[in-house]
């Protein structure tokens with residue numbers, strides 16, 4: 001009989017954590033026991049898992065050892081990972097971390113299984129594997145097959161990011177503001193999750209600004225892309241929050257070292273893992289956030305050659321940020337880790 005694992009989900013009742021639990025029920029994961037963890041605020045509440053109520057436990061330094069955890073999926077914020085991931089590693093677990101805390105540490109692999117699965121083997125360095133930023137994951141999935149064929153030099157990306165990227169309270173802020181709008185009570189002064197009113201607005205700022213004029217979110221896309229693809233690709237990002245609940249969209253302009261043909265590129269992308277082509281402009285068929293919710297694929301459309309340069313291609317991609325951009329990628333890393341390392 002193949003081995004089964006004790007799995008902890010840290011941040012189990014958050015936007016990403018809930019999605020991880022849902023995916024673990026949908027797929028055939030070799031699970032012995034699931035242990036949902038959150039703060040003392042949630043300890044004692046429960047989550048439904050495979051038709052049973054499972055109590056949420058408080059995250060402590062001892063809980064990983066007490067529960068004999070072998071795989072710990074963290075999504076409770078960077079400071080929580082910084083404080084508790086070492087205890088999980090010490091207890092013998094592999095940590096798969098959804099926060100930005102460990103991503104740029106040279107010793108820690110940053111993995112998108114469709115792009116750099118081989119880096120999972122570096123988990124032994126520290127016991128930790130980092131999950132990239134939601135916007136980076138879907139982009140590198142789509143860039144990888146094109147880079148292999150045409151040698152990618154540069155990508156210019158503009159994002160249209162959903163409110164769920166900011167967690168549950170950020171989604172609630174959009175819903176509340178829309179309710180206020182319909183009640184003629186929308187008050188621009190009342191916003192916490194975003195720097196401005198998000199309802200009926202778009203905000204060209206995600207996270208804080210850095211000295212170079214880019215935001216932290218934009219620089220994550222720059223730095224994480226080169227680390228995952230292990231290549232000095234030039235990346236310039238403009239990250240924008242839009243009033244949708246789920247699904248990040250991205251407009252990409254890619255410059256290659258060789259000429260690129262849109263029809264050939266479409267064919268290549270259609271064969272790549274976990275990409276789905278939605279590209280029939282004559283039928284108004286293209287990817288949109290509303291059609292990618294709860295899906296585990298990245299959708300690609302509007303693939304077209306540049307009007308001026310034969311080595312430039314444009315396209316529009318969309319993925320569910322809570323799934324592809326977080327939970328699905330984390331679970332795929334866990335699956336791959338089990339395949340590569342777990343049986344040893």
Ligand SMILES: NC(=O)c1ccc[n+]([C@@H]2O[C@H](COP(=O)([O-])OP(=O)(O)OC[C@H]3O[C@@H](n4cnc5c(N)ncnc54)[C@H](OP(=O)(O)O)[C@@H]3O)[C@@H](O)[C@H]2O)c1
Pocket residue numbers: 010011012013014015016017037038039040041042043059075076077078080098099100132133134164165166167168169321322325326
């Ligand atoms: N949303 C996305 O698209 C996305 C994508 C990739 C990565 N991430 C990252 O994943 C993390 C979680 O994001 P989210 O969107 O799921 O946030 P969220 O909806 O706000 O959920 C946060 C979760 O963390 C728990 N938590 C907070 N403080 C804690 C503490 N001190 N100890 C234990 N648990 C604590 C919360 O439990 P309580 O209810 O008990 O406080 C809750 O379960 C963040 O680091 C985020 O950057 C998010």
